[in-house]
Structures are given as structure tokens and as C-alpha cells.
Amino acid sequence: MKHIIKYFCLLSGLLCAPTVLLHAQVDKKLKADIINTGYVHSPLPLDETKAFETFGLKKKVLESAMLCDMEDFSKWSHKGIGKIGLTTERSKSGKHSLRLVSETAPEGILDWGLGRGTCMASYDVGGANWEGYNRLKFYIYPTCEGARSIYLNLYVENDGEIKVPDKYGREGYHEINLKNDQWNECFVEMSGLARDKVTKISFAIEIFGKESTMGDSLRFDVDAVELQKIENPETVKGWMPAQNRIIFSTTGYSLESPKTAIVNVENHSGQFQLKDADTQAIVFTGPINKEKTGLGEFETIDFSNFKTQGKYVIQVGDVTTFPFYIHKDVWDDSAWRMVNFLFCERCGYPVPGKHGACHTDLHVNYNGKVMPINGGWHDAADMSQQTLQTGEISYSLLSMAKRAKEKGNTDLYNRLMEEALWGIDFILKTRLGDGYRAQTWGTNLWTDGVLGTIDDAGRREMLVHNGALENFLLAGIEAYTSMMVENDIALKNNLKKIAQEDFGYAMARFNKLGFAELIKKGGGHAGMASESQYHANISWAASMLYQLTGEQQYADEAVKAIRYTLQCQRTEPLKDKNKTCGFFYRDLAKKSIVHYTHQSRDYAYMEALAALCETQPNHAEYNQWIHSMKLYGDYLKNIMQHVYPYGMVPSGVYHKDEVKDSVNFYAVQVGIRSGAEEDYKEQLENGIRLDKEHYLRIFPAWFSFKGNIAVHLSTGKAAAICAKILKDKDLKDIAEQQLFWVVGKNPFGQSMIYGEGSNYPQQYTALPGEMVGEIPVGMQSYFNEDSPYWPQFNTATYKEVWGSSAARWLMLISEF
Numbered sequence: 098m099k100h101i102i103k104y105f106c107l108l109s110g111l112l113c114a115p116t117v118l119l120h121a122q123v124d125k126k127l128k129a130d131i132i133n134t135g136y137v138h139s140p141l142p143l144d145e146t147k148a149f150e151t152f153g154l155k156k157k158v159l160e161s162a163m164l165c166d167m168e169d170f171s172k173w174s175h176k177g178i179g180k181i182g183l184t185t186e187r188s189k190s191g192k193h194s195l196r197l198v199s200e201t202a203p204e205g206i207l208d209w210g211l212g213r214g215t216c217m218a219s220y221d222v223g224g225a226n227w228e229g230y231n232r233l234k235f236y237i238y239p240t241c242e243g244a245r246s247i248y249l250n251l252y253v254e255n256d257g258e259i260k261v262p263d264k265y266g267r268e269g270y271h272e273i274n275l276k277n278d279q280w281n282e283c284f285v286e287m288s289g290l291a292r293d294k295v296t297k298i299s300f301a302i303e304i305f306g307k308e309s310t311m312g313d314s315l316r317f318d319v320d321a322v323e324l325q326k327i328e329n330p331e332t333v334k335g336w337m338p339a340q341n342r343i344i345f346s347t348t349g350y351s352l353e354s355p356k357t358a359i360v361n362v363e364n365h366s367g368q369f370q371l372k373d374a375d376t377q378a379i380v381f382t383g384p385i386n387k388e389k390t391g392l393g394e395f396e397t398i399d400f401s402n403f404k405t406q407g408k409y410v411i412q413v414g415d416v417t418t419f420p421f422y423i424h425k426d427v428w429d430d431s432a433w434r435m436v437n438f439l440f441c442e443r444c445g446y447p448v449p450g451k452h453g454a455c456h457t458d459l460h461v462n463y464n465g466k467v468m469p470i471n472g473g474w475h476d477a478a479d480m481s482q483q484t485l486q487t488g489e490i491s492y493s494l495l496s497m498a499k500r501a502k503e504k505g506n507t508d509l510y511n512r513l514m515e516e517a518l519w520g521i522d523f524i525l526k527t528r529l530g531d532g533y534r535a536q537t538w539g540t541n542l543w544t545d546g547v548l549g550t551i552d553d554a555g556r557r558e559m560l561v562h563n564g565a566l567e568n569f570l571l572a573g574i575e576a577y578t579s580m581m582v583e584n585d586i587a588l589k590n591n592l593k594k595i596a597q598e599d600f601g602y603a604m605a606r607f608n609k610l611g612f613a614e615l616i617k618k619g620g621g622h623a624g625m626a627s628e629s630q631y632h633a634n635i636s637w638a639a640s641m642l643y644q645l646t647g648e649q650q651y652a653d654e655a656v657k658a659i660r661y662t663l664q665c666q667r668t669e670p671l672k673d674k675n676k677t678c679g680f681f682y683r684d685l686a687k688k689s690i691v692h693y694t695h696q697s698r699d700y701a702y703m704e705a706l707a708a709l710c711e712t713q714p715n716h717a718e719y720n721q722w723i724h725s726m727k728l729y730g731d732y733l734k735n736i737m738q739h740v741y742p743y744g745m746v747p748s749g750v751y752h753k754d755e756v757k758d759s760v761n762f763y764a765v766q767v768g769i770r771s772g773a774e775e776d777y778k779e780q781l782e783n784g785i786r787l788d789k790e791h792y793l794r795i796f797p798a799w800f801s802f803k804g805n806i807a808v809h810l811s812t813g814k815a816a817a818i819c820a821k822i823l824k825d826k827d828l829k830d831i832a833e834q835q836l837f838w839v840v841g842k843n844p845f846g847q848s849m850i851y852g853e854g855s856n857y858p859q860q861y862t863a864l865p866g867e868m869v870g871e872i873p874v875g876m877q878s879y880f881n882e883d884s885p886y887w888p889q890f891n892t893a894t895y896k897e898v899w900g901s902s903a904a905r906w907l908m909l910i911s912e913f
Contacts, residue, residue: 110592111519118805123422123424123426123429124422124430126144127141127433127434129428130142131508131683133156136508136511136512137436137440137606138440138449139448139449139450139655139661140440140441140448140450140451140868141433141434141852141870143443143867143869144187144852144869147854147855147856147857148769148858148859149847149856149857149858149859150284150797150858150859152856153284153343154282154284154891156328156330156849157327157328157329158325158326158327158328159327159328160229160326161324162230162232162323162325163190163224163321163322163323163546164220164323164324165195165322166191166321167190167191167193167194167218167319167320167321168192168193170183170195170472172220173195173218173219173221174218174221175216175217175218175219176217176219177207177215177217178199178200178203178207178215178216178304179199179216180196180197180199180460181195181196181197181216181218183195183196184318186318187238187280187318187809189236189280189320189321190321192452192801192901194238194319194320195315195320196237196298196316196317196318196319197216197249197301197302197317197907198216198314198315198316199214199304200304200313200314200315201304201307201312201313201314202304202306202307202545205305205551205870206551207322211305211541211631212303212304212305213304213305213542214281214307215302215304215305216301216302216304216315217252217300217301217302218300218301219298219299220297220298220299221297221299221780222295222296222298223296224291224294224295224296224510224792225295226293226294226295227287227292227293227295227324228292229288229326229647230287230292230324230325230326232285232287232327232330233251233253233285233287233298233322233324234282234284234321234322234323235284235285235321235324236280236281236282236321236454237249237273237274237275237280237281237283237317237319237490238279238281238317238318238319238320239275239277239278239279239281239314239316239317239318240277240278240316240317241277241311241315241316241321242311242312242313242314243310243311243312244277244310244312245310245450245451245452245866246274246308246451246862246863246864246865246866247274247275247865248273248274248277248866249272249273249300249301249319250273250300250301250302250861251273251285251299251300251301252270252293252297252299253271253287253290253292253295253297253298254269254294254298255269255290255291255292255294256294258293258903259290259291259292259293260291261290261292263638263880265768265800265801267801267893268291268717269290269890270892271889271891272859272861272862272863272891273285273859274859274862274866274867281383284325285332285890285891286327286330286333286890287880288331288333288888289333289334289888290888290890298630300317302315302317303863304597304840304902305541305542305863305864306543306544306552307543307545308319308452308455308543308864309453309454309455309543310453310596311543317657318730321473329341331845331889332845333886333888333889334882334885334886334887335726335844335884336393336396336884337361337393337844338359338361338844338845339845339846340361341361341362341363341415341416342361342362343359343360343361343362343411343413343416343418343846344358344359344360344361344841344842344843344844345358345411345421345846346836346854347418347846347848347853347855347856348422348427348428348430348836348838348840348848349421349422349424349427349854350393350421350423351427351428351833351913352404352406352423352424353404353826354401354427354695354830354833355399355401355833355834356399356400356401357397357398357742358398358842359396359397359742360395360396360413361395361564361844362414362415362416362871363414364414364415366414367384367385368382368383368385369384369398369400369411369412370411370412370413371381371383371400371403371409371410371412372411372412372417372779372800373407373408374407374408374409374410374420375408378410379405379640380407383400384398384722385397385398385803385818386398386464387897388741388742390741390742391739391741392739392740392741392742392743392893393739395742397742398411403423405423406422406423406424406425407422407423408422409421409422409423414640419854419855419856420855421854421855425505426504427913428508428705428910429501429504429509429910431840431910432451432497432501432513432907432910433509433870434761434850434852434869434870435903435907436494436512436513436516436867436870437868437870438869438872438898438903439474439870439900439903440516441865441868442865442900443474443475443519444456444471444472444475444480445457445472446472447473451865451868452543452865455480455543456480456482456540456544457469457471458544458545458546458547458550458552458553459471459538459553459557459558459559460548460553460558460559461529461535461558461561461563462558462561463529463533463535464543464867467548468529468535469475469548470525470527470535470559471528472487472522473490473519473520473523473524474486474487474519474520475865475900476899477535477897477899477900478808478860478861478862478864478865478893478897478899479539479841479863479864479893480540480541480543480865481541481860482538482540482559483536483537483622484523484527484534484535484567484568484571485519485536485567485571485622486622486904487523488520488524489570489574489901489904490520490900490903490904490907491517491518491578492577492904492908493573493903493904493907493908493911494513494514494516494520494907495513495514495578495581496907496911497907497908497910498513498517500911500912501513506841517578517581518578521592522579524571524574524575525591525595527594528599529561530729531563532563532565532568532599532602532603532605532606533563533567534561534562534563534571535559535561536559536560536564537559537560538556538557538558538560539556539557540557540824542736543864544557550760561735563602563606564606564613564614564615564616564623565607566626566631566634567603567623568602568603568606569600569604569634570623570634570636570638571599572596572597572599572638572641572642573599574594574601575595575636576596576638576641576645576789577594577641579592579596579645591645593645597642598644599749600638600639600642600651603638604654606794608746612631612684614626615631622696622901625695625696625765626698627682627684627689627691627761627764628661628665628683629661629662629665629681629683629684629691630662630681630683630691630698630701632658632659632660632661632662633662633701633705633706634654634698635655635702635704636654636655636659636662636705636708636709637652637655637701637704637705637708639654639655640705640708640709640712640713641651643655643712643713644708644712650789650845652713655705655708655709656709656713656716658705659705659709659722661685661725663722665682665683665687665794666679666680666682666683666725667679667680667681667682667690668728671788672787672789673787673788673791675735677732677750677787677793679729679731679732679733679735680729680732681729683761684761686758688752688754688755688757688758689752689755689758689761689762690750690755691749692748692749692751692765692797692798693748693765693807693808694765694766694767694798694803694808695767695802695807695808695894696807697808697810697811697812697901697903697905699811699814699815700811700812700815700818700908702729703726703729703815703818704818706725706726706822707726707821707822709722710726710822711822712722726819726823727823729815729819730816730823730825733746733812733815733816733819733828734827734828734831734833736750737834739785739795740766740795743838743842743844744831744834744835744837744838744842745795745809745834745838745876746809746816747793747794747795747811748795748797748805748808748809749793750787750791750793751792751793751794751798753778753781754779754790756773756774756777756778761888766799766801766802767801767802768800768801769800769801773800776800776881777798779879779881780794780883781794782886783882783883794883795878795883795884795907796876796877796883796885799878802874802894803878803894804875804894805875805876806839806872806874806905807874807875807901807902807904808874808875809835809840809875810836810902810908810909811905813832813833813909814832814905814908814909814912816828816832817829817832817909817912818912820832821882821912821913827913829830832854832909832912833913835909836909839872839906840853841854841855841856841878844887845885849872849873849875849876850870850871850906851869851872852870858891858896859891860873860891860897861873861892861896861897863897864883865898868898870903872899873902874893874896874899874902875895876895877895
């Protein structure tokens with residue numbers, strides 16, 4: 098067999114040289130896709146054969162009723178831009194379909210809807226009760242010249258006991274990702290949606306501007322909107338899986354992983370079988386165990402003692418899972434998929450099949466100069482950008498690159514380094530001098546490339562400020578990058594120089610203003626930081642500078658900063674039966690405990706302590722650092738008992754009066770700034786009471802912005818850091834459980850990473866379109882309850898693809 102040779106010409110810092118073949122991939126199809134895309138220099142192809150929507154269309158329909166066959170236009174109305182009407186050009190039932198038409202780049206921007214405006218067609222349902230049906234099915238035919246991401250939104254409104262949409266405008270909104278110039282058979286299951294008095298459904302074109310290959314109009318034909326009752330609808334809330342399901346990690350398990358699954362299968366024999374996926378040979382048999390836990394009564398299986406690499410399925414009764422892997426490097430394939438997602442999210446770079454060199458007109462005004470600044474990665478589906486977010490993504494890629502190099506996986510190492518340095522280039526570009534940086538912008542548009550027009554002005558102009566926290570963190574990332582770059586001495590030395598400069602700018606501002614320097618408005622997600630986290634961030638950054646330069650001043654600053662953080666740790670047990678302690682407060686007042694609801698840096702505490710232990714092992718305060726890590730590790734072990742047999746780490750301990758500490762409380766909430774007292778009280782009471790003043794919440798106490806992948810992965814990273822320093826396998830298992838949850842070991846059996854494992858649903862992708870490796874904000878809870886909620890409805894915030902989740906995933910898998 099001929100060797101397959103590939104040639105890399107990577108960004109500065111990497112050697113241009115041939116390598117032979119790929120490091121062994123777990124997934125053979127992925128190996129072929131990586132080669133065929135030039136090592137992810139064009140997007141990996143979507144595999145819809147294992148997608149949630151593909152499986153859903155195969156479900157048996159028990160009852161159906163035509164809601165609208167588009168032969169009568171009298172109940173339809175139009176709002177917004179563009180126009181609607183009936184067309185005879187094509188149809189799926191009868192002679193007509195409904196047509197929505199809009200321009201791609203209207204002159205103005207409406208004061209409602211998304212992007213540049215909305216073309217909405219609404220159908221008057223008249224207050225009908227749809228509780229006898231659990232699915233809405235319809236057909237859509239898009240004709241969008243040159244569009245590479247095509248989507249239409251569906252809105253359902255209910256005026257019954259529970260209102261839809263809810264007060265935060267989340268419920269009942271569904272984005273549908275489509276293929277151009279063909280009929281798309283679409284559905285949305287409504288199991289969890291209030292539908293006792295449905296007043297209206299709407300289809301809407303959201304206008305996001307004109308990408309480089311697009312024509313002047315968007316056109317969608319809709320037909321055969323049908324109500325259905327299907328067999329085996331999805332479970333969308335609570336802890337009990339749907340009937341005849343096996344809940345497992347759809348990616349698979351590491352060799353030394355705790356290999357468990359949850360079973361809800363009728364008429365089984367009391368035994369399960371692990372089979373070779375290719376030969377169907379039985380390789381392991383074990384009992385099905387009945388267990389009563391705080392979450393309910395479950396049946397579980399355990400095959401942890403099976404440690405042979407391969408591809409397998411689990412069979413219980415007549416139910417068999419999709420194939421999964423047991424492999425020593427089971428998470429490495431997901432790193433390639435994350436690289437693909439990030440590559441597709443590049444800003445200012447022509448991504449084949451996705452977009453041209455975008456946002457060339459986004460700019461800053463600073464010191465009388467106008468400077469275009471694009472690059473790095475878009476923050477999410479809305480094409481916003483945050484400099485710190487790009488920095489942390491770069492850091493996560495570098496962390497995984499380091500691990501790939503340790504494993505001898507040169508191909509993955511090279512590609513991770515290339516992608517990381519794309520982000521670092523943007524970090525360098527945003528430096529404006531004296532600590533000032535271009536920090537953040539929110540666009541939600543494809544822009545026209547012309548400076549000063551409506552699509553790059555106002556809130557879409559990039560914000561500039563001198564933020565000490567951002568500069569501390571970016572200095573640490575610059576120092577880490579300098580230590581990782583091997584073959585570009587100029588870049589390596591420049592990163593060393595600017596890391597020291599940025600740390601100096603940050604320290605000067607911090608010494609002058611203290612924690613009060615933190616910029617809330619326009620500071621992006623950095624503004625959520627607590628004072629205890631802030632000091633941990635300073636400590637970590639100083640340790641990186643010390644490791645890079647060997648200068649004692651940085652070692653001293655690292656030790657000094659962590660002292661504040663350690664004073665914020667709860668060392669005295671609560672008055673609960675488990676004597677819970679080890680968590681951190683936001684500041685020395687100890688009124689509010691550290692929580693994260695959206696963006697999370699929960700790993701910062703253990704990351705800073707680990708950096709101190711590794712760089713200053715002979716320091717007089719070393720034992721204090723180790724003691725703090727042990728306390729925190731024991732805290733995680735303690736609270737994990739409340740989520741068995743699942744493994745998602747709880748959000749943490751809450752004090753009943755935290756909402757009264759309003760400055761701290763609302764700092765971590767997005768989209769709400771007051772009025773949360775009653776909802777907060779109800780959320781705590783739906784949690785687990787520990788003592789008279791404290792509760793444990795599995796999901797965060799949150800309101801408008803929900804979705805917790807970045808939250809629990811960050812805590813998983815903290816567990817992994819502790820595991821490494823303390824040599825504690827139980828903590829490493831807790832860390833890996835966070836990965837299992839994301840890829841299917843959750844009550845809904847769905848992988849939340851598109852293309853990873855199996856049974857992955859569409860996500861809210863908006864401008865970039867569906868991408869292999871896309872990962873959303875994450876699982877939400879059901880209103881004020883403390884149980885998971887994962888409906889098919891595809892909307893922001895919880896199902897919006899997000900770079901922060903990708904960064905936390907890469908950070909965590911770098912530990913395996």
C-alpha cells in the first residue's frame with residue numbers, strides 16, 4: 098500500500114514538512130474525511146445517517162390531521178419586510194404552497210426581529226387544543242441564490258395555562274436548517290410544549306445580510322402543515338429516559354473508564370450483553386441492577402472490567418444501541434471535530450462552502466484613527482466576536498496540542514497548533530497600546546465590507562477599553578503560547594515580550610483601582626468574574642510568566658494573589674449530614690457563593706493552585722495549596738452523590754439570601770438585572786436542602802440565558818486538575834463523566850456535538866450553518882425546576898452553537 102503524503106504549510110511557528118499517514122484514528126470514516134478535506138482545511142462532511150432528525154422521520158404515525166394544505170389563504174397574515182402569498186409553482190398537497198419572499202439586504206434595520214429584519218407569515222389557529230398531538234410536520238422548499246446557510250424559523254404561540262413564548266422569549270421558537278432548491282421534510286416534536294390553547298403558528302425569514310456569494314432575494318415555499326401523534330415520542334424533561342432506551346456514552350469509553358449505562362427496556366431477561374459491533378459476537382455479559390437514588394429508581398449496567406479496544410454495541414432484550422468505541426484515545430477524534438467547528442467559525446477567512454473572507458469592515462475608532470479588525474473566531478451562531486473568548490479558545494487548542502504531542506499524534510498536534518495560532522494572530526492585532534484593546538462586538542449580520550454603513554456602526558462597532566482582568570488572562574495565554582511555539586523564534590520572542598507588557602499594564606491598572614476596575618458594560622463575559630476568581634486569574638497568569646521568564650517577581654505575585662482566593666474558600670462544614678465544605682465565595686464578605694450560569698471559569702481556582710504547585714513546589718505555602726485542592730476535590734466527590742446514576746456535576750451550593758447581594762447576584766446573570774427574588778426562592782426550594790440556609794442545585798439558578806455545557810465542563814476541568822496533582826482516580830472519573838453527559842449519557846440519549854457519537858440533533862447555527870463538531874450552550878432546566886429540559890425546539894440560548902463550549906471541551910479532553 099502506498100504511503101499517503103501530506104504537506105503542511107502552517108501559520109508561523111510550525112515547520113513546513115511532510116508526514117506519513119495519520120496517527121491511528123478511532124473512527125475510520127473520520128480518518129478518510131480528514132484526508133479528503135486536506136486535514137480540515139475545508140469543512141468535514143455532515144453525516145446525517147446518525148442524526149436525530151433522520152431517526153425521527155422513521156417513527157410510526159398513529160394519527161394525523163392536516164392543519165393547512167395552503168389551498169386557503171384567509172387565515173394567513175404578514176408582518177415585517179418582504180411579502181407572502183400562495184404559489185402554484187410547486188406543492189406537496191393540492192395545487193398551492195405558501196411563499197415567503199424577502200430581500201437579502203434591506204435598506205434599514207427594523208426595531209424588532211433579528212438581524213436586518215423579519216418576513217413573517219402567521220396562521221391563525223384560533224385557540225385550538227393540540228394536546229392530543231405530539232408532532233408538527235411540514236415541507237419547506239428554499240430558493241436562496243448563492244446561500245450557503247439556509248434556515249427558516251417556526252414560532253408556536255399558546256395562550257393557555259402556560260404562555261408560549263415565555264417571558265424571556267425562548268419557548269416555542271424553532272430554527273430549521275435546510276437544503277437549498279429541494280423539498281425538505283421537516284418536523285418538530287412538541288411533547289414538552291404547552292399547547293392547550295394554541296393561537297398562532299408563524300414561519301419567518303430572519304434577514305442576516307448578504308454573504309459574498311448570495312443573490313438579492315430569499316424565497317421559501319411551505320406546504321402540508323400537519324398535526325401528528327407519533328409512537329415513542331422523545332422524553333424532553335426529567336431524569337427518566339424514554340421507554341426502550343439504553344442511555345450510554347455514544348462516543349464510547351476509555352480503557353480505564355467506569356463503563357456504565359442506564360436501561361429502560363421492557364421484558365428483558367435481567368442480563369445485558371456487550372457485543373462486537375461487526376461480528377455480533379458476545380464479548381461480555383452482566384446483570385441489570387435495580388437502584389433507588391435521589392433522582393428516582395433506575396436500572397443500570399456496568400462493564401467497567403471489560404478493557405479490550407474495539408467497536409461494540411449493548412443489547413438488552415430486543416433493544417440494541419448504536420455502535421460505540423472502547424479505546425485508550427477515545428476522545429481524540431472529537432478534537433478533530435472541534436477543530437472543524439472552529440475552522441468554520443473563523444472570521445475574516447474564506448471557509449470553503451461556508452463563507453468568504455467576512456466582516457472586513459468591522460473596526461475600531463481609537464486615538465483619531467479608524468482601524469479594521471477582524472480575525473479569530475466568531476463567538477457563536479450570531480457572528481459576534483470577543484477578544485478574550487478567542488484567546489481562551491487558542492489556549493484550549495494549545496492545551497490539546499500539548500497532549501497530542503505527548504501521545505505522538507503529530508498530525509493532530511500540527512493542526513491544533515495551526516488553528517491556535519490563527520487566534521493568537523487576532524490577539525496581537527487587537528493590542529492598541531498602553532493596555533487598550535479592541536475587546537468585543539456583536540453583529541448578527543453578514544456585513545457589506547464598506548466602512549461606516551449601517552451594518553458596522555453603533556453597537557456593531559468594536560468596543561475598546563483597558564481592562565486589567567482581560568490583560569492578565571491574555572498575558573498568561575501569550576506566555577503559554579510563547580512556551581509552545583518551537584520553530585518561529587521571532588514569534589516566540591515577541592509573545593514573551595508582549596506577555597510581560599500586558600501583565601504590566603494589567604498590574605498598573607489593578608494596583609490603582611483594585612477589583613473595581615472590572616468593566617461590566619462592554620466587557621463581554623469577563624464582567625461576570627468574582628473577586629476570588631479574579632485573584633486566581635492573576636495568580637495563574639503570574640505563574641505562566643514565571644515559568645516563561647524565571648523572574649522572581651512573577652512568582653511572588655502568583656503567591657500574593659492566591660492568598661485572597663484561599664481566604665474565600667469555605668473550610669468550616671455546613672450543618673448538613675455530609676458536612677459540606679470546600680467551595681468558594683465570590684469575595685471576603687462571604688454572602689454569595691461562586692456560581693456560573695453561562696460563561697464559566699470555574700477551573701480557574703484549581704488551575705492557579707496547580708500552577709503554583711508545579712512552579713514552586715518548595716514554597717513555604719505549598720501545603721496550604723495542596724490542602725485547598727483536597728478540600729475542593731472532596732467537595733466535588735460529596736455533591737456527585739446527588740446526580741447518580743448520571744454524572745453531570747451539580748452547579749453547587751447556594752445560600753438562601755444570595756439574591757439580596759444584588760451586585761454579585763446579577764453579575765452572573767445575562768438578560769436580567771432585577772426582580773428575581775421569587776423565582777430564585779422557588780428554584781432553591783426545588784433543589785436539595787442541605788441545612789436551614791443552604792441548598793444544592795444540580796442546574797444553576799438562572800433565568801433568561803440557560804445552557805450549562807461550559808459550566809459543568811469547567812468544573813470537570815477543575816476535577817481533572819485536582820486528579821492530576823493529587824493522583825486521585827475518583828476525581829478523574831468525575832471529570833470524564835462530564836464528557837459522557839455531553840455525548841449521550843443524559844436522560845435524552847442525545848449527543849450534543851454534531852457528528853460525535855450518534856443521535857445528534859440540529860442546533861441553532863444561524864449564519865454559519867450546520868457544522869461537524871458544533872457544540873451548543875447546553876442543557877437547560879425546566880423553568881424553575883431542577884431537572885433537565887431538552888426539547889427539539891432549536892433556539893438560542895441553550896441550543897446556539899458556542900465557541901466557549903468548544904474551548905471547555907478541548908480543555909477537558911486534553912487531560913485524557
